[in-house]
Amino acid sequence: MSHITRRRALGIAAGAAGAAAGLAVAGSAVADAPRAAAPAAGPAPASFDEVYQGRRIQGGPAHGGGHHGGHHGGGYSVTIDGEELHVMQNADGTWISVINHYEPVATPKSLARAAVRELQGAPLVPLTLG
């Protein structure tokens, strides 16, 4: 479970990094969190790991490289039963996914839960960019 622990640690650091200026953060961990497509303002969302309606949903800062193409969650990764859900953060800080693309929600956890409800038990298929 060291992988998850590291994700959680990064999530805390990234959250602090995105918060109002002046907060002291651990620099080395922050540098690990890719934030290329994140909005200019607003705190990064917290990591999460829970079972929702029988599905394991996890979210937290993505590690550099190794993910599928087309990742635009500002360095934030969401999985459902271990399979990546393509997510994206809007300029106003809200979130959408490839499953709920046209209806923004406030947080990645809300987004993962909305995807679980929409999936009705179906597995995600691996992401491709065609």
Add this chain to the structure above:
Amino acid sequence: MTVRKNQASLTADEKRRFVDALLELKRSGRYDTFVTTHNAFIMSDTDNGDRVGHRSPSFLPWHRRFLIEFEQALQSVDATVNLPYWDWTADRTSRSSLWAPDFLGGTGRARDGQVLDGAFARSANRWTINVRVDGRDYLRRDLGAGGRQLPTRAEVDSVLAMETYDMAPWNSSSNGFRNHLEGWRGVNLHNRVHVWVGGQMGTGVSPNDPVFWLHHAFIDKLWADWQARHPKSSYLPAAGTANVVDLGDTMRPWNDVTPADMLDHTRHYTFDTAA
């Protein structure tokens, strides 16, 4: 000359020919290439990076070009077929003739959202969902789920009244006509209709539902209506904008067409009512 008609006024023969052409594009594999292209842009268009098909000024010319290409594919099957449009301010319930078994079929069943009637039901074995984001290979819908309402004519008119085509930062946070029509801001027109239909229409692979084309044909008509109301307003930005398609820049994936080329729809088709 291609005349795009309101779907509500199509004859039984026009509906049958449209559906048959869709089924033939699906059978030949050409249909799914459009779904793949759309999803690739959905996943790669970002507010702070390159953006072409969505959340950007080129949302409208990009989809105009995309629909022209699709309509030409339909016409290669049956030259009499034109894309109809769905005016969802008028035909705003699941009881509309649009959703009858002789046209697009109805909403999905409660248990799994599966569409059970019409030519696009999985059981007819001619409409398998191949380009998908989850394991389900059947068309799904949940028309008006949760009591959601389609936009009203008054809401459309409030957006058509906006004089400025688009504004910096040219993304989902912009003020102006384009982003209000797309729906990321304000009363929400285009995005809300995707959500109202539900199923694949709420996802990045939304063209899996044939209603995608009728929805976008109406969004496209609203752009033409806006141009008619604001003849002095033009596509923006004009030039020199990072990550954004300016008036004279070419658009992916075609790379040979610009927004400027797409401003006059009458070079390609007209509507059954004056724009």
